[in-house]
Amino acid sequence: MIDIDNLCFSHNGRAPYLLDGLSLVVERGQYVALAGENGCGKTTLMRLILGFLKPLSGTIRVRARRVGYVPQTTDFAARAFPITVDEALESWGRLLGLGAKSYAAAREALALTGMAERGSRLVGDLSGGERERVLIARALMGNADLLILDEPSTGLDADGVRAIYSLLSRLRETRGLTIVSVEHNLTAALSAGASVIHLVNGRTHVCTPRRYADESVGGRLFGSLIR
Numbered sequence: 001m002i003d004i005d006n007l008c009f010s011h012n013g014r015a016p017y018l019l020d021g022l023s024l025v026v027e028r029g030q031y032v033a034l035a036g037e038n039g040c041g042k043t044t045l046m047r048l049i050l051g052f053l054k055p056l057s058g059t060i061r062v063r064a065r066r067v068g069y070v071p072q073t074t075d076f077a078a079r080a081f082p083i084t085v086d087e088a089l090e091s092w093g094r095l096l097g098l099g100a101k102s103y104a105a106a107r108e109a110l111a112l113t114g115m116a117e118r119g120s121r122l123v124g125d126l127s128g129g130e131r132e133r134v135l136i137a138r139a140l141m142g143n144a145d146l147l148i149l150d151e152p153s154t155g156l157d158a159d160g161v162r163a164i165y166s167l168l169s170r171l172r173e174t175r176g177l178t179i180v181s182v183e184h185n186l187t188a189a190l191s192a193g194a195s196v197i198h199l200v201n202g203r204t205h206v207c208t209p210r211r212y213a214d215e216s217v218g219g220r221l222f223g224s225l226i227r
Contacts, residue, residue, distance in 0.1 A: 002026035002049060002061070007048070007058035029176050033197065062146065068148070070135045089138055090102045112140060113134070115134055127160065128156050129156050150182050172193065
């Protein structure tokens, strides 16, 4: 699904590189959580995969029918637009070129995320977890098979976090979605079956859920990498 080979990138176009010889393969149907300290390049790597940035060298190949992107949410952004959930998603469908099928596509996506009964609510009146599910629904429209999320648990309470990661796990199992998320909540991502990709010194280090679950292994691996 995603094949990255020997990627190098810096924002000023010169060495030292933020991402230096990074290689990564994400298989179809896999859930990958990008982790690491602030400034390590997680968000930059996400933007490169999305095509918002171009690598200085190396290659990125994304073999997806359509990519759905879920940005971080804020209360201010949600309350700035007095629009209902149905209206927001139907408008998005028209931007995707779905035309007269936009309303049906919106309703289907809301049903997939458990938000079908919230269609008449104003987006600004939703809880943080509900808004996140609406954003996931929007990203699924147009039959997306690759979902990329930017810190999906930001600003959510414990119940909201559980609901979002349960939804991501269910979507991967029932629809075969490939998921890549920039993460600071590794416990939640691992509970949903994610493999952790730690970015350290511009390169990737992989840890599967089973290996990370062994506290001693996780501590040795990530403690030694971060020091």
